[in-house]
Amino acid sequence: xxxxxxISQKEDGYVLVVALLVMAILSLLGIAGMNTSTFEMxxxxxxxxxxxxxxxxxxxxxxxxxxxxxxxxxxxxFSGDIVEDIHxxxxxxxxxxxxxxxxxxxxxxxxxxxxxxxxISLFDEPKVKYDAAYPHNIDDFPPDYDVGYLYFGGETKxxxxxxxxxxxxxxxxxxxxxxxxxxKIYDIYSQFLGPKNSESxxxxxxxxxxxxxxxxxxx
Numbered sequence: 001x002x003x004x005x006x007i008s009q010k011e012d013g014y015v016l017v018v019a020l021l022v023m024a025i026l027s028l029l030g031i032a033g034m035n036t037s038t039f040e041m042x043x044x045x046x047x048x049x050x051x052x053x054x055x056x057x058x059x060x061x062x063x064x065x066x067x068x069x070x071x072x073x074x075x076x077x078f079s080g081d082i083v084e085d086i087h088x089x090x091x092x093x094x095x096x097x098x099x100x101x102x103x104x105x106x107x108x109x110x111x112x113x114x115x116x117x118x119x120i121s122l123f124d125e126p127k128v129k130y131d132a133a134y135p136h137n138i139d140d141f142p143p144d145y146d147v148g149y150l151y152f153g154g155e156t157k158x159x160x161x162x163x164x165x166x167x168x169x170x171x172x173x174x175x176x177x178x179x180x181x182x183x184k185i186y187d188i189y190s191q192f193l194g195p196k197n198s199e200s201x202x203x204x205x206x207x208x209x210x211x212x213x214x215x216x217x218x219x
Contacts, residue, residue, distance in 0.1 A: 053194035060190035074216035090131040154186035
């Protein structure tokens, strides 16, 4: 009887049990932490892709403005396909209306679409007649490579303070009896397709004052 009492009072193994419980709890905490870290890394990666694609599209707007002004200065249009590292599809942008060849009111312009006449597919050749694309050698890269597309469409408008005379013709381009002048208002779409299906589209209005054209370069 004394021997049984001594055996029941021995607690030498409780340290091992407590250690196993602590290790199990720490393992669960570690797994939860790893899952949280993986999720946060994915969120950070997607955020990086979105911001990068947005800033690339924003940079495309600057390219588009420069390309448009260069094109307006060259009345016949560009003679080549490459202008400042941009692959030009439309040699003359001046007479683009909003929007050739796609409707201005279409929500898919320029966007992702399976239509034959509107939109862009992320992993196919653009189905819309884009005006310019960059880099200029996009055909040498896989379809999911970083690429930007530019679209231009404009309309002529009289500015505030301007007036037209029936027989006006000696004052010069874009001028009349009142000096408000005439401007060409363009919508410039910049679409950039980045990695992991990231896409950003930015549109700006650009006003070109008729008569303020520069010198045509050798393009």
